[in-house]
Amino acid sequence: MPGITLYIIFYLYYVLIPVLYGEDISRDFSPEFKVIENMFEVHTNVVWDGNRNIDENMYSGSETDLKRFFPEGSFSIDIKSRFLHSIGKSSPEILESRYNASMPIVEGVVYPEYNNLNSIMDGIKNSGLKALVFGGGTNVTGCFRLKPGSGVIAIDTSRLNSISLKGNTVTVGSGTYGPELEKTLNSHGYTCGNFPESFNYSTVGGWIGTLENGQESNQYGGIENAIISVRAITSQGEIDDRIVPRESSGFPAKSAFLGSEGKYGLIVEATLKTFRQPAKRFFKSYFFKSFNDGIEAIRTMDRFPTILRLSDETETSIAISSGGDSSLKRLFLNYLKMRGVGKGAMMIGVNNNSQFPDKISGGISAGSFAARQWFRERYTRPAMANILWKHGYVPDTLETSAMWDVMPALHESTIQKFHSIEKERGFKGIIMAHLSHMYETGACIYFTFIIRSENAMEDLSAVRESIMNNFIKMGAALSDHHGMGTYLKKYQHPNKIRMQSLLDDNLFSGWKNE
Structure with a gap:
């Protein structure tokens, strides 16, 4: 019975930690996956289940100590909870988990x-521990x-989830998830207007802390356009803003905490x-001969629709190729070819009212x-990414942002940098x-890339380094809306780092300062 014995031993000492997110998404991305496999000219099987195996014996808890400092029922030392609160959803972190690379956990x-904020803060101070703020855990930096x-x-901010409407504003706890907020607002005829791709898994505090930008930002703006006031607590006590339309009396808390990433x-x-829900949504798609033609069309628009998304030729090709085969599709493709945009770029738009x-x-x-x-x-x-990871x-x-006159060259040079690294490193x-x-x-502009490599960790690092250096060379932003984190800090100017660190608490x- 050696096999059964080993099986029992494994489950006595190992814990399976889910690393990917979006496993509850039912959308079938197998057609898109098949197109990508054809582009790679391979056929793969599942090689990973998306979990990390944790040996409980490797991580010692501190239950006795924590009981001294925190109220009963307000803390956990469960190995699964500790690990899940020590990892985000960036590709480097997921890759490290796939290979079970060693990592410190909380x-x-x-x-x-x-009702216990002050006692929790006192407990952290007295324990000698450093704090790491955790909302939805979808951070990628x-x-x-x-x-x-x-x-x-x-x-963990999940218990800070109150929602209170007053007029055309809403006061919401930082641990409130997007769907909870939107459902409450919709029941009163309002919307938050803020819809990141991680909407179902991210929190209001996370949106503020990363200076997030939702998919409908063309109409509603980023989170900085929606925020009126912030209430926060630091090692020195509470800070809050007056709830007023505008105030000129120094540095408001909301300005400090926008993009603060939990450091302040x-x-x-x-x-x-809050915003009135749209009475009706309108949908439209267009095709252009090239990505650059689409960029120029958007640049010269008098007014942007609520959502506008322009895919380059490669992304467009994958989207079209994964749509199956039918007489209607063939007719549509022939129409595009006849109009001279058969190998061009697709733009989709959604507009409110x-x-x-x-x-x-x-x-x-x-x-x-x-x-x-x-x-x-x-x-x-995320479900599409999960299929790729598992295979x-x-x-x-x-992602980055850039001025209109830079955009075509930024796109072209970034694509070239990727293929240069691909050729140089042989993946x-x-x-x-x-x-x-x-x-x-x-x-x-978002650049999505997929690699297949025997040296995945080293090659991923090389690709990211090359692309980030190209962003800097082209005068683009380090990030439009995901924050700086630890990954992008090395690209930031030292004087900016020093200025931003003046508010560090x-x-x-708790997180790595590099």
């Missing part, structure tokens, strides 16, 4: 509530990477603007189907891009 997790050898405790203290709640024009500069109208389909599935993309691929995305990969989040002066210094 000593415990505390769950503050409104390494904000949960811990300092090795230092005692860290995670502050704990956001307890925020007051946000206003129709789209039938004609747009340089674009060929292609109905509403593609835009409607994207809108229905706009929170499902041995490494997917990743880096196989594909890269694609899309534009979204439009501004009068420029836009945000030493109690909230």
Whole structure:
């Protein structure tokens, strides 16, 4: 019975930790996956289940110590909870988990509530631990990477989830998830207007802490346009803003905590603007001969629709190729070919309360189907990444923003940099891009790449380094809306780092400072 014995021993001492997110998404991405496999010219089997195996014996708890400092029922030292509060959803972190690379984890997790905030803060101070603020855990810039050898405790904000409407504002707890907030607002005829791709899994505090930008930012703006006030708690006590339309009396707390990534203290709640729900949504898609033609068409628009997404030729090709085969599809493709955009770039748009024009500069109208389909599935993309991860691929995305005159060269040079690294290091990969989040002066561009490599960790690092250096060379942002974290800090100017660190709270210094 040796096999059964080993099986029992494994489950006595090992814990399976889910690393991927979006496993509850039912959308079937097998058609898209098949297209990508054909591009790689391989057929793969599942090589990973998306879990990390943790040996409980490797991590000692501190239950006795935590009981001394925190109220009963307000903390956990469960190994699964500790691990899940020590990792984000970035590709480097997922890849490390796939290979079970060694990593430090928090000593415990505390769950503050409104009535015990001060005692929780006192407990952290008295314990000698450093705090790491944790909302939904969807961070992709390494904000949960811990300092090795230092005692860290995670502050889970999930119990800070109150929602209170007043007029056209809502005061909401930092641990409130997107769907909870939107459901409450919708029941009163309002919307939050803020819809990141991680909407179902991220929290209001996380949106503020990363200076997040939602998919409907063309109409509603980023989180900085919605926030009215912040209430926070630091090692020195509480800070809050007056709930007023505007105030000129120094530095408001909301300005400090926007993009703070949990380093300045704990956001307890925020007051946000609300918006009337749209009476109707309109959908439209267009095709352009090239990605650059699409960029120019967007640049010259008088007004941007609520959502606008322009895919480059590669992303467009994958989307079209994965749509199955039918006489209707063949007819549609022949129409695009006849109009000269058969190998071009697709733009989809969604607009609240206003129709789209039938004609747009340089674009060929292609109905509403593609835009409607994207809108229905706009929170499902993590499921596509999960399929790739489980079959041995490494997917990743880096985003930036740039001025309109830089955008075409930024796109072309980044694609070239990727293929240069691919050739130099000998792995196989594909890269694609899309534009979204439009501004009068420029836009945000996402570069999504997939690699398959025997040296995945080293090759992923090389690709990310090359792309980030190209962003800097081209005068683009380090990030449009994901924050700096630990991964991007090395690219930031030292004087900016020094300026930003003036507000750092030493109690909230749990993550790696590099």
